[in-house]
Amino acid sequence: MRGGALGALLTLIAVVIVAVVVFLAVDVFLFDSATVKRVRGDSGSLFSAQQQADTFSAADAVRIGREEAERVAAMTAREIAGQVARQEIAQRTGDVSTAATLRLAEAPALSELSGTEQLAAREAKRVAQRIAREVAAEVATDELMAYVDSLTQQAADPLAVAAAEQQAESEGAADNGDVASDAAVPAAESAATTSQATPVAPVDPKPAAPKPDRPKPQLAPRPDPQSTASKPAPPKPTTASRPAAPEAKPQPSAVDLKPWWPTAAVGEQVLSLRFAGEAQADNAGLALLFTAPPASLEAVADHVRVLDDNGQVVEIEWSSARNPALVQSQPLSVGRYVVIIDKALTDRDGRQMMRKLEGPVFIRGR
Incomplete structure (x- = not known):
């Protein structure tokens, strides 16, 4: 066991x-x-x-x-x-x-x-x-x-x-x-060669014929000064004036097309500009697109100036578009303009521009 x-x-x-x-x-x-x-x-x-x-x-x-x-x-x-x-x-x-x-x-x-x-x-x-x-x-x-x-x-x-x-x-x-x-040079040379190669036949001398007496020229009577003065001078031929060539439209330069507004994203605490250029509508000239609707058109007129290419102030009548943040001007003539946006411009919520903006805008016209 x-x-x-x-x-x-x-x-x-x-x-x-x-x-x-x-x-x-x-x-x-x-x-x-x-x-x-x-x-x-x-x-x-x-x-x-x-x-x-x-x-x-x-x-x-x-x-x-x-x-x-x-x-x-x-x-x-x-x-x-x-x-x-x-x-x-x-x-x-x-x-x-x-x-x-x-x-x-x-x-x-x-x-x-x-x-x-x-x-x-x-x-x-x-x-x-x-x-x-x-x-x-x-x-x-x-x-x-x-x-x-x-x-x-x-x-x-x-x-x-x-x-x-x-x-x-x-x-x-x-x-x-x-x-x-x-x-022309070979033709002249060939003509000279032909004249040298062709013999000239001798001419029998003949008695020279007596020269006839030339008639004495008769002096024409002097014209009367009164009759001469009374005759009008013949009109000078006039040449047809050529039509003036049409003036070439000014073209924008690279500076006119370069964005002068902030391209990076900005904070919601300030107002800024997104785009400035020629308006697409036929009855408008200049267009400004902000990040928010401006306080009023009167505020835009007070704080936005437009100068022409000679530095003269252009009177602008601002109007609103379907987008309340977009304001447009009346039609403008073709040329370069300078837009100056003051820092004091505000939107409807009282937010002020982040800084003063200034830059060119070229209007091509239609």
């Missing part, structure tokens, strides 16, 4: 030992369990191990994702800024050829991303906001100057074509004169 019980006990102990060894082996090689780490003294608990893993993931996302976020943000900001600049130019100038459809890539919601991806997305968004402000101003200026260059090239092409045609005509006339002179 004792031998059988002792054998059964030893067998049970052996089975338990084998089970523990197998469990520890599987736990170490497959799951890297925190229990084994506690046995070896590597870690305190599962919470501390998970906290270390999360800390490493966040630091890794910030460190590795920063450069990639800056690259993607700069590329996206430049593309969006270019599209916005072309769209603004098309809206302000009415040039449909420069209009572009704004295309934005759809971004997934942060709630749909994992913890590490959320950290990388937030970092990319923060970097994109910082880079977009730097890139947008540069790209918008480049797009505007490219549009101004295209306008200048279009205005210069007809003048260049006319100058080229005039130069071609003058060169053609000079070439025709040279050809005529070159053709």
Whole structure:
């Protein structure tokens, strides 16, 4: 009895030992369990191990994702800024050829991303906001100057074509004169050669005939001064006067098309100007678009001055449009004007202009 019980006990102990060894082996090689780490003294608990893993993931996302976020943000900001600049130019100038459809890539919601991806997305968004402000101003200026260059090239092409045609005509006339002179030289040489080669027949000398006496010229009677004075002088031929060439309309310069109002976003605590230029309506000339409706048309008349190209004050009759933040003037003649907006101008809520604004506006006319 004792031998059988002792054998059964030893067998049970052996089975338990084998089970523990197998469990520890599987736990170490497959799951890297925190229990084994506690046995070896590597870690305190599962919470501390998970906290270390999360800390490493966040630091890794910030460190590795920063450069990639800056690259993607700069590329996206430049593309969006270019599209916005072309769209603004098309809206302000009415040039449909420069209009572009704004295309934005759809971004997934942060709630749909994992913890590490959320950290990388937030970092990319923060970097994109910082880079977009730097890139947008540069790209918008480049797009505007490219549009101004295209306008200048279009205005210069007809003048260049006319100058080229005039130069071609003058060169053609000079070439025709040279050809005529070159053709005259061989003709003269051939005539001289013919005269030298043809022998002249000798002429028999004959007695010269007596020269007849020439009659003496009779003097005409002097005209009577009274009769001469009474005759009216013949009228001088008059040449038909050529019609005067039409005066060329003045063209805007690059300075006239450059925005002089704040292009960056302004706070809601102040009043500012969004656009100044030629009105689109036929019965209006100058248009000013503010960030909020002005206090009244009388306030606009008191605090907004318009000067012509000679520095003289232009009397303006302001009127409101469908948009209360837009005020327009009566039709103006073609030319360059200077708009001066005083800082004391306020909106309907009493908010004052952020600063005094002054800049040119070119009216093309219709």
